[in-house]
Amino acid sequence: MPNERVTEGIVRDHLAQHSVAGQVVVEQTSDDPRIRRALSQASKQGTGIGKPEFIVTLSGDPNFVIVIECKADTKYHASADYGDPARYAVDGALWYAKHLSRDFDVIAVAVSGTDTRTLKVSTYRQLRGSLSYDQLEDMHGPVQTLRAVTEYRQLLTFDPAVMRRAQNDLIGFSRDLHNFMRDYAKLSENEKPLAVSGILLALRDDAFGATWRRYKVTDLAEELLAGIRRQIRTAVPQAAKQRIILHPYEFIATHPELNKKPARHTDWPLRRLISLIEEHVRPFIDVYQNVDVIGQFYGEFLRYTGGDRQGLGIVLTPRHLTELFARMADVGVDDTVVDTCCGSGGFLIAALAVMDSKARDAAARRRVRQRQLIGIEQQPQMFALAASNMILRGDGKANLYQGSCFDPAIALRLKSPDLDKHDRPNVGLINPPFSQKGEGMHELDFVEVLLDILRPGGTAVVVLPTSCAIEAHPARTRILDRHTLVASVSLPNDLFHPVGVITLGLVFRAHQPHAYATSPTWFGYWKDDGYVKRKTRGRIDAEGRWDEIREEWLAMFHNRQDVPGRSVVRQVTAADEWTAEAYLEADYSDLSREHFERRLKEFLVFEAVYGTGS
Numbered sequence: 001m002p003n004e005r006v007t008e009g010i011v012r013d014h015l016a017q018h019s020v021a022g023q024v025v026v027e028q029t030s031d032d033p034r035i036r037r038a039l040s041q042a043s044k045q046g047t048g049i050g051k052p053e054f055i056v057t058l059s060g061d062p063n064f065v066i067v068i069e070c071k072a073d074t075k076y077h078a079s080a081d082y083g084d085p086a087r088y089a090v091d092g093a094l095w096y097a098k099h100l101s102r103d104f105d106v107i108a109v110a111v112s113g114t115d116t117r118t119l120k121v122s123t124y125r126q127l128r129g130s131l132s133y134d135q136l137e138d139m140h141g142p143v144q145t146l147r148a149v150t151e152y153r154q155l156l157t158f159d160p161a162v163m164r165r166a167q168n169d170l171i172g173f174s175r176d177l178h179n180f181m182r183d184y185a186k187l188s189e190n191e192k193p194l195a196v197s198g199i200l201l202a203l204r205d206d207a208f209g210a211t212w213r214r215y216k217v218t219d220l221a222e223e224l225l226a227g228i229r230r231q232i233r234t235a236v237p238q239a240a241k242q243r244i245i246l247h248p249y250e251f252i253a254t255h256p257e258l259n260k261k262p263a264r265h266t267d268w269p270l271r272r273l274i275s276l277i278e279e280h281v282r283p284f285i286d287v288y289q290n291v292d293v294i295g296q297f298y299g300e301f302l303r304y305t306g307g308d309r310q311g312l313g314i315v316l317t318p319r320h321l322t323e324l325f326a327r328m329a330d331v332g333v334d335d336t337v338v339d340t341c342c343g344s345g346g347f348l349i350a351a352l353a354v355m356d357s358k359a360r361d362a363a364a365r366r367r368v369r370q371r372q373l374i375g376i377e378q379q380p381q382m383f384a385l386a387a388s389n390m391i392l393r394g395d396g397k398a399n400l401y402q403g404s405c406f407d408p409a410i411a412l413r414l415k416s417p418d419l420d421k422h423d424r425p426n427v428g429l430i431n432p433p434f435s436q437k438g439e440g441m442h443e444l445d446f447v448e449v450l451l452d453i454l455r456p457g458g459t460a461v462v463v464l465p466t467s468c469a470i471e472a473h474p475a476r477t478r479i480l481d482r483h484t485l486v487a488s489v490s491l492p493n494d495l496f497h498p499v500g501v502i503t504l505g506l507v508f509r510a511h512q513p514h515a516y517a518t519s520p521t522w523f524g525y526w527k528d529d530g531y532v533k534r535k536t537r538g539r540i541d542a543e544g545r546w547d548e549i550r551e552e553w554l555a556m557f558h559n560r561q562d563v564p565g566r567s568v569v570r571q572v573t574a575a576d577e578w579t580a581e582a583y584l585e586a587d588y589s590d591l592s593r594e595h596f597e598r599r600l601k602e603f604l605v606f607e608a609v610y611g612t613g614s
Contacts, residue, residue, distance in 0.1 A: 002072030006114040008053055011068055011146065015056065018148035022059035030055050034103045035065065042099040044085040044092055052096050056149055061283060063128060065104040066152055069093040070111045074120045077112040090122050094133055101126040105162065107136060107152045121145055125156055127165075157287050160547055164540075166284060167291070171537050173280045174300040180276070185269040186257035190381050193298040193344075195258075197388040198249045199277045200285060200294075202227030204392070217261075217268045221253045224274070228252075235391040244402050248384040285392060289353070291319055294389050295344035300538070316343060317431040317463060318495065318539070320529065320546055322350035325461040327554055328507060329427050333358045335372065338414065338425035340405035340432075340450050342375035345386040347429035352393060369393070371422045375400045376410060405449050406440070414453045426458035428510075434465055434501060443468050444475035447508070451483045456511035463491070466502045469578035477574040480514035485572065487557060489524040490580045492531070497539050504579060520571045522560045523580035526553055 008027075015025050028051035030036055035055060042050025056066035069092040071077065078090035085095035089110035097108035106126045113119040123143040126133040135142045138155055147155075156162055177196070181187045187195055203209045208227030215223050228249050236242050252258065258270050267275075285293045299316040325347065331337060337351040352373060359365040373390070377383040383402045390400065399422050401410050415424060432446035443464050450460055469488060479485075487507040495503055509517075530545030556567055570583045 002114050004070055004072040007070040007072050007111060010114075010116055010119065011054060011070060011111055014146045015054070015149070018150075020058075020148070020150050023149050024057045024059065026055050027053060028055075030057075032057065035100065038100045038103055039096070042096055044095060050096055050099060052092075058149065058153065060286065061153065063104055064107075064153055064156070065100055066107040066109060066149065067093060067096045067100060068109045068111060069096070072112070072114055074112045074118070077110065077120045078122065090124075093122075094124060094126075097124065097126040097133060101128055101130060101133075104128055105156055107156060108133065109146070111146070119146075123147075123152075125159070127162060160544060163288065164544060166288065168537065168540060170281070170284055170293070170296070171300060171540070173276075174297050177276060177280075177297075178301050180269075181273065184257075185255075185273060187255070189301060191251055191255070192301045193294060193385055194248055194381060195252065195273065196277060196281065196297050197294045197385055197392075198228050198252060199224065199274050200282060200392060201231045201388050203274075203278055203282055205230050212274060217259075217271060220268070220270055220274075221255075221259045224270070225249060225253045231391060232387070236387070241387075241400075241402070244380065245384050245387045248381045289349075289393050292322070292344055292346040292349045292389060294385050294392075295319075295346045298344055298385065317346050319346065319350070320531075320541070320550070321463065321491070321495065322346045322429070323353070324550055324553070325429050325463070325505065326350040326354045327550075328505070328557055329429060329459045329461045330558075331355055331427055333360070333364055333368065335427045336374065336423045336425040337372060337427045337429060338374040338376075338450070338453065339429050340376045340453065341430055341446060342377045342386050342400070343382055343431070345375060345389040347431070348373045348375055348386075349389060349393065351427070351429065371399070373399060374414065374422055374425055376405045377402065378404045405446065405453075411449065411453055424455050425453060426455040428454050428458065428460035428462075430460070431463045442473060442475060444473055444479065447506070448475050448479055451479065451508055451510045454510035458510040459486075460508040460510060462506050462508070463503050464506060466490070466504050466579060469504055469506070472575075479508070480574045482511060482513060484509040484512045484514045484517045485521050485578060486517075487522040487524065488578045488580060489526045489553075489557070492527050492529050494533065494539065495529070497533060506578065514573075519560070520569045521578070522557065522567065522569050523583055524553065524556060524567045525565070525580040525584055 015023075030039075039050040039052075041048075044050065052067045053070045054066075054068035056068070058064055069089045071089040076088050079088045082088075082091045082094055085092040089112045093108035093110040097106040100106045105128050108124040108126065110122045111119065121144050123136040124133045125136045136152075136155055137143060143155070157166070178192065181192050181195065185195070202212075202224045205227035207230070208223060212220065212223065229246055232242050232245050236245060258273075260269065281293065285291070295316050296319065331351050331354045333355050335355070337348065339345070339347045342348060352368065355368045355372065356365055359368065375386055377386050377400065380402065383400065387400055401413070403410050405411065428450045430446060430450055432443050434443060436442070447460070447462050447464070450462070454460060485506065486509050489505045491503045491505060493502050528549070530541055530543065530549050531539040532542050533539050534542065555561070556563060560569060561567055562569060565584060568580065568583045568585075572578060576582070
């Protein structure tokens with residue numbers, strides 16, 4: 001007769017064989033008070049404490065749990081309606097998941113059989129706060145074998161719904177963090193994102209990350225700065241560049257309020273700040289390395305205070321747009337990508353994520369980090385943020401240039417690079433500063449410099465104010481005399497909310513004159529990205545529409561589809577408008593009687609309220 005202890009032994013051996021740092025496996029009970037509370041009324045008989053065969057957790061992710069139920073006989077793998085948790089493995093695993101999901105994201109694994117060759121495995125997920133479960137899937141379909149704990153976590157965390165929730169939680173936390181840094185640490189707008197990135201760097205340092213709670217409060221700032229210094233020196237080989245990156249962080253050791261003895265019943269500001277970032281930010285950046293967390297915090301801090309975005313033309317690019325542009329450029333593992341005004345490095349991080357997804361092995365991913373990402377940034381504090389962002393993602397060379405893209409020496413170094421460092425770039429992704437007043441610093445001047453740097457035939461995807469595609473400017477002629485306007489896409493009106501700038505994306509092919517292009521320019525009308533504005537959270541993908549919209553847009557662009565009311569191809573010159581709105585014809589195919597009646601009523605109301613009576 002089959003013995004359930006044999007099944008449990010197979011699972012136990014599997015978990016031990018694939019064990020990772022921080023993995024905790026317990027059987028039937030747990031020391032975690034939240035798990036104990038969740039299982040306190042979860043007995044499969046309906047009363048008393050629930051006792052799953054295995055409960056697996058990871059120390060670095062306190063909101064993640066795996067619960068495993070075993071049966072010896074495969075005929076007791078699952079009932080018809082999953083309603084008999086005492087007799088069937090799937091039913092029992094889902095029963096425990098229902099109770100645990102009040103506090104955790106749960107992977108529920110049902111295992112039956114006593115022979116590894118015929119073992120039956122079913123895997124489900126139930127997200128925290130959800131009333132329902134669904135099958136856990138990978139790229140091949142439902143997961144029907146035992147996997148390593150890290151793989152379960154990866155399949156869960158990269159689920160679009162989980163990622164959206166994690167990002168929304170991070171945005172909500174950024175507001176609380178901003179208020180704390182303003183009210184207790186008294187940090188300036190420029191110092192806030194540097195404090196976040198500096199603490200994330202120091203927490204990566206073995207000496208500081210493991211022992212910071214034991215430092216005397218009077219020594220904490222110096223030790224934090226020492227941790228930052230060690231991380232920068234390890235990642236960046238050039239001493240001069242080390243000094244440039246480190247300098248903006250020096251305020252941490254001397255700031256009067258950050259290291260001030262606290263008022264009664266409050267923690268020291270710096271100690272509290274490190275604790276908050278370790279708990280809420282570090283786990284996110286460890287998992288979602290394709291997200292420019294530093295840039296996201298910077299943008300959120302500016303949103304709460306107004307900051308200096310108008311004066312410096314700082315309009316940080318939303319993450320979903322950086323990812324979209326990287327995929328429009330079809331960035332590949334052998335490309336070299338440049339952002340000539342890289343800010344916090346959002347476009348480079350997006351390109352890195354796409355290149356990682358196409359890399360064949362670890363050596364290819366290492367080469368991407370060492371040779372194939374290049375950034376230029378003039379603002380010293382932004383340069384430090386970009387450098388820390390790349391260091392956090394394992395960039396061992398930090399091919400970042402501190403200075404202006406208009407500096408001929410920097411442009412020359414990129415066009416005729418030191419091949420020991422990187423090749424000449426063939427892909428450019430930029431969001432240049434808007435509304436600069438200096439001579440030769442129009443947005444199109446930034447585009448012209450980028451295109452000149454790229455290899456012949458290279459691709460540039462740039463985001464610009466719509467005015468650049470409508471108003472006359474000498475750079476428009478100069479650009480098309482030497483390069484091809486491949487495409488133009490009109491972007492959502494409130495993409496950069498709360499900054500009231502309407503933008504579009506332009507795609508160019510470098511060093512191929514527009515007059516000799518083999519096909520006309522493609523225009524897309526991309527105004528609805530599915531994001532909505534929320535009072536305290538800005539623009540978010542509240543309904544999870546973006547992934548589908550993005551794939552539809554990319555298919556339209558790469559296939560040069562002509563869709564009534566949404567896209568069109570046209571021959572244009574420097575004297576023409578470079579916007580979809582100028583060439584699209586109205587699409588009446590979906591117009592219904594209800595549409596007509598609604599618009600007619602709106603017009604009559606407008607006339608009644610505002611009409612002149614004529």
